Amino acid sequence: MGSVGGSRTRRYGSTGRTRTMCLEALGVVKVATAEQIRQLMCPGTKDAATVRGGLKDLEAEKLVISPGSATRLNTAGVRITEKLWTLTPAGMDAAAVVLDRPAREMGGTARAAAASGAKHARKVTETLAAFLQTPPQPTQPVARASTLIPAQTPADAPPAPPRPPGLGPLSAWTTEAALPVGGTFTSPARGSVRADLVFAAPGHPQVPLLFVEVDNGTEGPPILADKIDRYRKFFARKVTTSGRETLLWRTVWPHNPREGHPPLALVFTKDVSAQAMQDRMREVGRLSSDHWRGRWNGDGYAPQGQKPDGHRDYDHAVPLLATTLRLLASHGPHGPAWWRYGHNTWQTLADALDNPDDYRGYSVRSDARRKARDAELERARAEQQDRLRRLEEGKWPCPTCRRFVYPEDDATAGDECVPCQRDRRRAQEAEEAAARETDPSKGSGILGWRRRP
Numbered sequence: 001m002g003s004v005g006g007s008r009t010r011r012y013g014s015t016g017r018t019r020t021m022c023l024e025a026l027g028v029v030k031v032a033t034a035e036q037i038r039q040l041m042c043p044g045t046k047d048a049a050t051v052r053g054g055l056k057d058l059e060a061e062k063l064v065i066s067p068g069s070a071t072r073l074n075t076a077g078v079r080i081t082e083k084l085w086t087l088t089p090a091g092m093d094a095a096a097v098v099l100d101r102p103a104r105e106m107g108g109t110a111r112a113a114a115a116s117g118a119k120h121a122r123k124v125t126e127t128l129a130a131f132l133q134t135p136p137q138p139t140q141p142v143a144r145a146s147t148l149i150p151a152q153t154p155a156d157a158p159p160a161p162p163r164p165p166g167l168g169p170l171s172a173w174t175t176e177a178a179l180p181v182g183g184t185f186t187s188p189a190r191g192s193v194r195a196d197l198v199f200a201a202p203g204h205p206q207v208p209l210l211f212v213e214v215d216n217g218t219e220g221p222p223i224l225a226d227k228i229d230r231y232r233k234f235f236a237r238k239v240t241t242s243g244r245e246t247l248l249w250r251t252v253w254p255h256n257p258r259e260g261h262p263p264l265a266l267v268f269t270k271d272v273s274a275q276a277m278q279d280r281m282r283e284v285g286r287l288s289s290d291h292w293r294g295r296w297n298g299d300g301y302a303p304q305g306q307k308p309d310g311h312r313d314y315d316h317a318v319p320l321l322a323t324t325l326r327l328l329a330s331h332g333p334h335g336p337a338w339w340r341y342g343h344n345t346w347q348t349l350a351d352a353l354d355n356p357d358d359y360r361g362y363s364v365r366s367d368a369r370r371k372a373r374d375a376e377l378e379r380a381r382a383e384q385q386d387r388l389r390r391l392e393e394g395k396w397p398c399p400t401c402r403r404f405v406y407p408e409d410d411a412t413a414g415d416e417c418v419p420c421q422r423d424r425r426r427a428q429e430a431e432e433a434a435a436r437e438t439d440p441s442k443g444s445g446i447l448g449w450r451r452r453p
Contacts, residue, residue, distance in 0.1 A: 010057040018054035027095025033082040044136035063091035130329040133166030164332025172201045179234040193230040202254035217270030225287035235261035260314035269325040292320035311362030
């Protein structure tokens, strides 16, 4: 990071880098305190004085204003009041240049939200900071007026604790994105929803597109489940462009590399007990299960003692993830901070976005079964060939008809073939029958004969 320390070019000593940083942050989150901007952009600074100087210089240039304030508890548990800052229309244009975005995509200035304390917007900003995990790089120290207290140099500063990898850059994020279930992006119809955060990075190896809903715990699970329903309706909405029907979201954001709709992440920010959070997450999942579960396709294959196999079709399902702000800040977006509805454990982002029970896994299992069947058939064929080989090697000519006799059915080498044995047995039976006709005493019976009547 370049120098964000003081300079003599502005009244409050801010550098161009500091002012650009403030414009960039407010261009994305719309409303924030100086401390929140520090956490977003330059957590390596000792405090928010550098950011405040930049905001005050921007205020003098009529690019930002402070229409309200907010209170929070600092690390010592003391309640403090801070100014909320937002962009003016001119500042919004300046931020559009910094972010390299069309001015029409910048949205509103959030002045009304700042005037009312912007509780939800501040939680969105904290959530974004947890996603970004901006490394606390050393910064240029601000010179002190007093010569008795020398400025602390980066070499003197204690090393900042390492942060987990983040999901950035900031320019890939937008806030309050309209998702029209009807109407247009600029004039969404009633029943549409606004995404608190959207991450869009074409070509990102894991998640080129992610929608985020920040839950402060002020609304009940049914309302949150209804929002998920509206997300799904937006994702499923189709439009016709250039004579071809396509999904509306694909006309704005990069394609999702996985089947189904883009993923939606729920971030619960309210600090409650583990049991209360678990209950809330479970209830939201229960009420929204039709939107994330996917459709089961069974094939009827059921090995003994096992359930029938099959796979889930996620073409029309919303991959729904959940975490808490505390977990997200601690583990980072790529760490084991995610609960994917339909999975059974906490996972990394990559694992949570995967669908192990979709057709890919089924295809692997099906191929394994096919290979096992083929192996069994090959084993049986080899056994049959080995049996035939052994029979061929052990055959001998019948001493009567000279046909080959094979060593099976307990046959002894040199025995007659079965037909000859059968013919010999029939001839013997015929002789015995003829003898009985000529000498009745040789008939059957207890004594070998029977008295004539």
